[in-house]
Amino acid sequence: MRMKNLLWLQSGCCGGSTISFLNVDQPDFFTGLRLAGINIVLHPSISLESGREVIDVLEKCRKGEIKIDILAVEGAIHLGPNKTGKYFIFNDRPFKDWITDLARVSDYVVAVGTCASFGGIPAAGSNPMDVTGLQFLRETKGGLLGEGFASAASMPVVNVAGCPAHPDWTYETLMFLASAALRIEDLDRFNRPKFFYSKLAHHACPRNEYYEFKASAVAYSQQGCLFENLGCKATQCESDCNERLWLGRTGSCTRGGFPCISCTSPKFPDGFTPYFSTEKIGDIPTTLPLDVPKAWYVGISGLSKLACPERLRVNAVSFKEIDVDQV
């Protein structure tokens, strides 16, 4: 079978989703590429080529002399100032125009990370640099390529959201695309592959027993649930982080003791502030789990607190395990 050509572009980004992709461990990066039958045509952090050689390759891709099976874009796309794209000029042309041209000749286009998907951090607040995602700006369809864009294989931009994207999400998406195994019905309402984004980051969080009994931490480093006081958005975040785990399957945000900030969402970052504390009306957090009715939440959480075992009540506010039978 012919190797599939992957062209990876970085659009004024932080490189975080590349670094994360290199962290892939099941399988490792090199075995992964071989298994997927992927040939990297160009990657700015990896390839030997520089200068004119890079432009030659990009020109050949644009003209169809090198077939691009998959175009991966990392980073938000600069439209500013005044729609000129001059905040990122690449060899005398706005980089946004390079991306547009190359997207047109690619079988599939993948946005790797929340910036390329939805704008992400650079689009925060008033979006002063006027950046956008490839086919979305936050929750609104359009972006650089337009709502109606479809790649040569009749797919919209596939959004591998996450800040950064989990290495598996990137790798598996590339693997699906290399074997033409991703269908449009496999994408959710924000064109993210459902395989990764139909769970909540809350699922498999080791603090779940604390959550059930509303045994909450009041300061970081404590073992209790981070939802009630410390800003955790894992019950709103569509990802499988706590099932899949990060860094050689050793960690996640909540396992690291800090709150989930829902970085896979098109509303990231502004939709999830404050990050480190929980906004409440009375005692009720305003950031309730995605589809839990408020009245039920109030009723159940009141009862849970009453039913909370001593073991959880004590440990929720302790940084180390306390054996209550010995206290």
Added chain:
Amino acid sequence: MVHKKIIRINPLNRVEGDLEISIEIRDGKVIDARASGVAFRGFERLLLRRDPMDALVFTCRVCGICSICHSTASSLALRSAFDARMPANAYYIRNIALASEVIMSHLMHFYALFMVDFTNKKYSSSKNYPGLVSRFAALEGSSYIAAMKARKDFLAFLGLFVGKWPNTLALQPGGVTKPVNASEIVRARAVLAGLSGFLEKELLDDNIESFLENDSVADLNTWLGAADHQQSDLGLFMEMAQESGLERLGKGPGRFLCCASYESPDGSTMYKSGYFDGIVNPFQQEKITEDVSHAWFVGDDHKHPFCGTTEPNAEKEGAYTWVKSPRYEGAVVEVGPYARLMINHDPLANDVARVSGVNAYTRSLMRIYEMLLLVRRIEEWIVRIDPEEPVYLPHRDAKDAQGKGFVEAARGMLGHWITIEKGKIRSYQIITPTSWNMSPRDAAGSPGAVEQALIGTTVEDEKNPVEVGHVVRSFDPCLFCSVHTLRATCLNHGRSTG
């Protein structure tokens, strides 16, 4: 006949971020050089009027390679603004996290960014060429692959301390969010032993302990000649450096800067700060200014980071980059592992400085050497963690305050400055290591450190200017970090430009 030509390399790949290098060559020698960061990212502008704690979320996302460096600097800036305190354990865990990231960055730089240049066709007549290609070819070389695998295996170590990376939020003004228990400490030490194993087998063909006994250039030469050390990855690098004349390339401005870094609970630091201009002087952050005369920003004066700069102006005449020009006492300086080891009187670094001075070879050598030093340091910090003691102390917020945080990031000194007014960020300023190294010329016309290092370089083949790659990559530039600015105000002078 004088042969003169301008060569533009855009993009210069295998650096972190979007870099254009433009050189003017006369009779095979670089007579002028310009380094341009070509993408504007405007991070500091994004932070204005936000909650001060948002800086932890935003600034680690300045850079995917050195996100913990930014986390460290921003949490230190907030710590000083909030006057927060940390328990002893937090110092060790933060040092471990920072050192781990620096180690991974140095490892990646050597194997995936720097050594790949020696597979260039320029070296095809070298007796070492077949070996270089089989080991260091991008994505294919045996050492390249082994190093990437060692890096991947080491990630589990980081996971045990910070949960997720890049972009952890574990580092806070009051310490760290994740305690480590006795079982995790055992696991962490096992993972670290795996990394040491790789370094000893592939990089050194020697154990780290005995390599670190090399205190002088003479020791290093003896080491290289002994056993099979020439066959190790480091040995091959040292040999190729000699063969290719790497020592003759990339002399910098000769002035260096280092900030205090890797703090202990008693307030002492592994790296002490200093400014070297022939001798080591005390470092005073007040002496830092930023110049935007050749960057695409409005204005042309020097300002301290607590004061302001102005708006982006993509049309500005004479400008050629989105990187600003930080200066110390008005002078161009270099930062990085060479600078910090030399300023801190490391015996080997001092001898290297005495014998060879700074150049493309010694800069890279000191990077690798620091990686080995940090591996040993981590082992010392781990055993000091007491799982029975806390890792975090809550802090009060501040309505009106200023704070600053400095850290020796992988590529050199990183500084964050925050001004909080009425509980919101009034200004946030970042000076990254690459801003120091890759800055454009300033109002006085002095070229930045890399630009200076490029001038005088002999380029054998204009169509294949591999020497330029050696010089630039010896600084390990990270453009992700450095292309930013803000709409800021100068509070000290009570005047607003934004």
